[in-house]
Amino acid sequence: MVLNTPATDTPLGRGIKHIGIGKYGSKPLPPDLLAECRTALADPMSHPLQRGAFWGALLAKGPTPEERTLEELIGKGAFSHPTFFINKICPGLPDRLLPIATKLVRGGHLQVTEAEQLGDYLFGQSDCEVFRALAASILRVRHETNDEYLGLMRAAERTFSPGFGSMSCADRPLVQLAEPFDGVEHSYLITPLLAQFFQKRGYGAVSLVGRSGGPKFTLNALDLYMNLGCQFLQSNHELDTPLANYGWVLDQKALSPALNRWVERRQIIIKRPFLATLEKVLNPCHAQILVTSVFHITYQMKMAELALLAGFDGVIVLKRGLEGSLAPSTSRASGVLCAVRTPRGHLFFQHFEGDSPAFASFRTQTETEYDQPQALDNARLVRQFMQEGHTTDADFDNRVHFAHALYRRGLDWIEGQLR
Template identity: 80%
Template sequence: MSINSFYLDTPTETPLGRGIKHIGIGKYGSKPLPTDLLEECRQALNDPDTHPLQRGAFLGALIAKGPTQEEMTLEDTIGKGAFSHATFFINKVCPELPVGMLPVATKLVRGHNLQASEAQQLGDYLFGIGIKPEDNCETFRGLAASIMRVRHETNEEYQGLMRAAERTFSPGFGKISCATRPLVQLAEPFDGVENSYLITPILAHFFQKRGYGAVSAVGRSGGPKFTLNALDLYMHLGCQFLQSNHELDTTLDRYGWVLDQKALSPALNTWVDRRRILIKRPFLATLEKTLNPCHAQILVTSVFHITYQMKMAELALMAGFDAAIVLKRGQEGSLAPSTSRASGILCAVRTPRGHLFFQHFEGDAATFANYRTETETQHENPQATDNAKLIRQFMAEGSSTDADFDNRVYFAQALYGRGLDWIESQLK
């Protein structure tokens, strides 16, 4: 087995992989490296066979966190004073990086936020747009993604990265939409779930019954979960996958259309493999859910961390959606609301006059009391076949053999329905 395939198979078991997990937590949670792990990381940084993405991700997390006095000794693997001189650091760590990228790279290393135009330039590089083979630097890709993740990306940076991502869309997903009715795009984390079942296809059908066309954005899991995701489920249901926006003039009665990231953008799909090596979820875990290639009117998405709920709504409006429904604390971050924890939705609208309005609907409100439970049912290692069976049963009979699953669907329909009523009243 080559060193590269080893890293692809077990990225979390390498010294730098364990280091990334330890220090790449975020700007409010990172911890110093234990002495023994620090020494292992030192050896890995000196090893020419170390995967460049992990090298960059580790160093990026370390810089964004701020190295301790003991961790400062790691600069000996790069050059004396490297952590204090951004340009010197970049030249030593990323020698292949083209000169035109140096201003953006040094700005990131110094801890500064990027302007939208700079973020788009960075995005072009990350996605390989116009990059010559001799200018290709995987270490920098890991470095940049890690720095932004630890310190958190700004909306302006997301705007630039979004524009770059749009430049990678396949020709079929251009500026023209052939949809004959308003579209709702459903998008939850592409890494899916490990202890619960998804209800996304039923939600797509729910929005179709409300007069919308439903598009579910799916893709391969970049981790950390790999058990079951919406792509697996839609494949088991035999749903129709979009190949271009020209297919949106076809009326679909049940689950709507499914948009696989692989068909939308080969460049984004390539990043799935990088993300598995990087371990920590980079900007794409958020960005891929808010892209709007089908020109949908409403985005229905989810966040697990409450602090990201408003950010997701803002990014949705930035991406061209007229409105968004953002679920907080769904089951494992999915679009299925929790029945025992503080779940709820944030609705956002940009009116025809350009005014912005936001409204919260909490899941523990009295109107939803009948759906609340003391605990959540756990389904260890859920399988797409079983999930698809529950979906089909519910669609055929209005219920399934799983009472918890049914209750969660009823709760979701009531909660999203309330949000949709408010959005429609604002858009009139």
């Protein structure tokens, strides 16, 4: 089914935005929106993904007495009887998924094997879109555990195209760069210049990119690399041919058609599901080090732990980059968390804060904002910096130099731990 109106404008879309915030901060539905959602849930023509996402967010949040009246649409006491609830809203769900579905509705956490089985269904071609959205919404609102991420990761890996199997033909250690695929709306990306930095340090750089699942749609790394005229990676066998400047770029569409199919679903579900995190830590090229970012500081350690679960030996996680990107903020409390797993299996973590005296020369009072930044302009700045070491934009130059200094500090520490 296709939505004829923007996903955020439907009654259920507005309801999802209101209650799908997370386990800390979700608010009750106001009476007028509750009434509109009741009508939409009773309408068989409302989008199944939005129905599932709404029900999942509501149950994970915990319905208020007023919101609990919505269970009348399913059957008396439906919220208290998960098996009955699932059979009513997902009548086509295979029997093997019923225990997992009821566990999610009850608020339970999945074991690795259960999450793996759920992932196989989520990435598959079966029909029950209501359940896909329900499961993604529940996981997102109550926050996914590392065991759940590991199971989903294993399922996602089974969807990789044949060219991204168990082998890597790279003649040097690889660094994988991955920031949120929804990109930015008020700033420029510096990702290719970071890739060039790691290449100069003797690594091969692989940038993971993909279409935006939202909520931002203005400019992302895929748009930037397309405007740079890059050649996209189609197989790990291509890693034996070193590329100059910014290394290789891997589009999610080439990596996994199953993951790529979720982009449209994510746009309809509205809230960022587990894939917004998972797609950044997948390691299809068998890289040694992951360089990634989070906006919410509470997720910084989570990203580091997931990177090590995904097989990386080291990880650099930037906090509070501009709009969550790999470009550090020069006015806010930015910084990196580094983590390694040594050859003996020991784990070590280290923070480097962007407001330390060593980085004082890069600090600014405010951030320069750009209205509707264009990929063509971003590509021009990247090319200019690569060729001349500076651009006509002093703010852009300062941010690149700050990023180089910050990531250099993190990489030096990681290399010291892995020796």
